[in-house]
Amino acid sequence: MSTHGFGFSFGNNDDDDDRENRDNQNQNPFGAFGFSGGGSGGLGDILNQFGHMLSGMGASLNSQKEGEPVNYDMAERIARQQTEHSPSVSPQQRAAVIDSVRLAELWLDDVTELPTAEGSVEAWNASDYLSRTLPMWKRMVTPVAKNMNEAQLASLPEEAREMMGPMLSMMNHMSGMSFGVQLGHALGELSTQALTGSDFGLPVAPTGVTAILPEHIDQIGKDLGINSRDVMVYISAREAARQRLFRHVPWLVERLVSSVEEYANGLVIDTSHIEEAARGLNIESGDPAQIQEAMQNLQNMDLSPTITSRNAAAAARLETLLALVEGWVEFVVTQAMGERIPATGALNEAWRRRRATGGSAEKAFARVVGIELNAPKVAEALELWRRVEVAVGTTKRDAVWEHPDFMPSAEDLDNSAEFIDGLLGEADGEDFDPISEIERLQREEAEKKESEGDSGDTPDEQGKEGDNS
Template structure:
């Protein structure tokens, strides 16, 4: 699980500031809030190597709140996250976002139409009625924010609850009068971190749903052509082929989200279920404190014990009483993405020269960046194990070979019909369930023949009576 209070936002951008800035942020735990004191070369009015005094700290804190303006209190009632601040921070991170050109919009629309036509042969699920849309990074931020709100709010709310429950009773009583201010501070902190993560994702996103999450509005098939063009350049693959491949994945995913009505709710409710059970575990910190033996009175022993603390993890651990929700989420994402891998490969492999290369590039992207598990860890606070997408894809291929396209896709009719996590490691067991449940063709044909003979016999008897 994530070690932070519900959110973990590693910044892996090697261009994000120079080494000196990174060192300052690592040494100064208040740097994220704009406080520059107590470390490094010192800021204005703070000599190098000299910690700022309480007056400096309070002054900088006041300046920070003043700079935030209305952001401190300007949040929707009932929200545990300052989403207005999150959107502003994300927009600052992506910078200028050029408008989508008419030619790009046309290319997206035509690519989705072509992809849907080809996918018709690879699945029995009909095409969705989703409206084609070409987005830039800012469009992605604005249009996906409602779903991020739904998923992030429960996590933040329950994290606030868990933090309060982890405090001693006396401390909780003392916090009472400051509850409003602390809620606003937490909402602002969550908003800053959410904005940072969403800004990064907006620059990676290729479609409205390519992280395996239904974050785009319902009935909208969105593609980000500028981000797709960057992929084309990096891989050395013609832009038109990249766009059609991305469109095929989005079109396939839209078929699932449209014609499998329980799927979106199951994905989102798993996040909500996980959040409801959040709790903070400080037992390892308490154990370390007991072992310090601070009452021994031996200064040398005390110094040795304190030295041992340097290499210990003193971060409170975040767990959930509903860990099974995470496992279900991992399996469902793997099944969705694995099914899409199979459908897109069957639809495109004979039609696009670079289809196999693009599929492998997508698999690497899933494993190393912009993947569903990273999106959850960075934004929703759930650190998933790497979904077994390759195993899921192999399962769907074998199901197709064993029982055909129609029977394979009928599995999506009800969540109870889906493969389990165990089936991903043992697909043969799932294939057996399909074979046991598959219709007996010979029996059906024999029954039809008998029924036809009886019908003819009855018709003959009626003629005789006349």
């Protein structure tokens, strides 16, 4: 557990090899799934990986379900190796969780129009987190892995695809095992460090469940030197606030998850730079010295494929939504707790450091799902919600969540003035009834025609009278 309080510490920062691996994964968000970069990438590495996988696959190869792009049985077994020794939740811890959530809900009622989620409150250990969140992780990982496999196949020359035809089933199983191994390690680490069922702002816990991990929170209090009771209430308030959003904003959960699916559906692999490097060998020249020089140059090149998505906007939309969720959560929690728990400011700062460090929640998300996110602009979102409340009040602030079209955009996070002006315009005309307005205009038009008729003669008759005169 990080000494900064809320960190997700993946790997050893003092190990040069680990640091190099992380750097490669930062350049390639799918490095966690076995698509890591590196100057020595090539057929030899692929064959070596296959050899290692073949030597130990045994029953694991057969455990992958037909049609699944990831060997989830293997992933769960590997993750459980890291969670099997997690202590069970004691009755005292369970009672503390229930009491903390109940207290947090009472305080939140004073600062938001959104009611409680009215679901169940559960106290989890690391093993519980793994079991209870795995279904949602599967939903997000599956389209990434599936489309990654398809993109890999599409990037191969047609002749190579034809040659691989008979081995395609075996290749899919190999890929599923590779995904399973990496996913298992990532989920195992995450399960031993998570604090709630939606640390990321993503609803990975089952619908209607407010989940808290007391053992991990107790350690946080020790790291920060803050009373563990205050930390428990603070974390419970953040989770309860998120659950209010997930429960009473019906479009939010699907929009968050579908953004991951949309991003995955657009995955493409660009190998043009690898082909260009191969042409640079100029084997046809027959000059051994020239070929040797080209081979040495290749050793210093990153020959990993470039992985992008045609739907990159989906990742940007996900970042914005996460920022708006976490910004709103921090704003209302600070309002609810600021005067009641003096340590709220220090806890907010610890939570912000969590996002600013290399072991942030976004890095953990990249490890598990394979999508590299920029750190959401939570500070900007928090300030936007503050300004919105000052401008239009709590009721109008929370009404913004009623429809996705009402939500601030990424641009609004950097400049909220226009968005707030729009809300002020709506507030000025909140008594405006479009049907009544149409009826009023129709009445005025009818009255105008009637008045013109009562004015006496028509223009033609007026002209005749003029001629007679």
